[in-house]
Amino acid sequence: MGAILEVKNLKKSFGGIQALKDVSFDVAEGEILGLIGPNGSGKSTFVNTVCGLYRPDGGQVALRGKNITGLEPAMVARAGIARTFQASRPFLNLTVLDNVIVSALLDETLVDAAEKNARQAIEVAGLSQYINTKSCNLPVEKRKRLDLCRALALKPSLLMLDEVMAGLNPKEMEDGLDLVRAINRQGVTVIFIEHVMKAVVSLCHRVVVFDQGCMLADGEPHAVMQDERVVKAYLGGSYKPC
Ligand SMILES: Nc1ncnc2c1ncn2[C@@H]1O[C@H](COP(=O)(O)OP(=O)(O)O)[C@@H](O)[C@H]1O
Ligand SMILES: [Mg+2]
DSSP states (O other): OOEEEEEEEEEEEETTEEEEEEEEEEEETTOEEEEEOSTTSSHHHHHHHHTTSSOOSEEEEEETTEEOTTOOHHHHHHHTEEEOOSSOOOOTTSBHHHHHHHHHTTTOSSHHHHHHHHHHHHHHTTOGGGTTSBGGGSOHHHHHHHHHHHHHTTOOSEEEEESTTTTOOHHHHHHHHHHHHHHHHTTOEEEEEOSOHHHHHHHOSEEEEEETTEEEEEEOHHHHHHOHHHIIIIITTOOOOO
């Protein structure tokens, strides 16, 4: 299959900090790509730059061959890329349904159609039981699901999940991984950022490793985990291949 996302020579600095130095890689249509690396290595900056929240200092991003570099976030979302935020930020005073409708309205002008998409996403994400709960009253796991749900309501072709499993217990994480697999089986390509390597290895078809704003490795998950440079820069002695 061809590439859904092509990133070429992407650069982003904040003052003197080069968060992305010169990043180039493709994401294949239909794959689940793990994006890993130490804190501060540029993973969230990558997501924010691809989705239009940050304007790149250089480089190009193309979605299915269409140049989307520097488009506003709403335009990128309409083009088919949805993302979650590392720090979740739902409207705390709104119910789950209303939160998801607000997202869906980015891509739908009619409220009825947005509500239909929202209800579908809520069902897929397993949140039906909480549909009328205010998001401030959701437990952590469900709040993470709400983030995912808001992204899903945009009916994306590419979904970028930025540490969406952080803070979950092992059972909740297993359920979350199953949900990502189910979403992927529906034809959604996924970029998955996560620090728990067992989760990355069990979920991802391929892994890209960032270190200090550069790509350090790219390949099959087990091979990448055993790459000496990756062990040295990121994993240390903590990773035991399963
Ligand atoms: N909005 C911002 N303003 C200033 N510096 C930022 C901003 N976002 C990220 N950075 C810096 O860019 C580098 C990469 O950060 P980030 O992309 O959040 O890394 P990661 O997600 O891999 O932990 C860090 O040095 C971080 O402090
Ligand atoms: Mg981050």
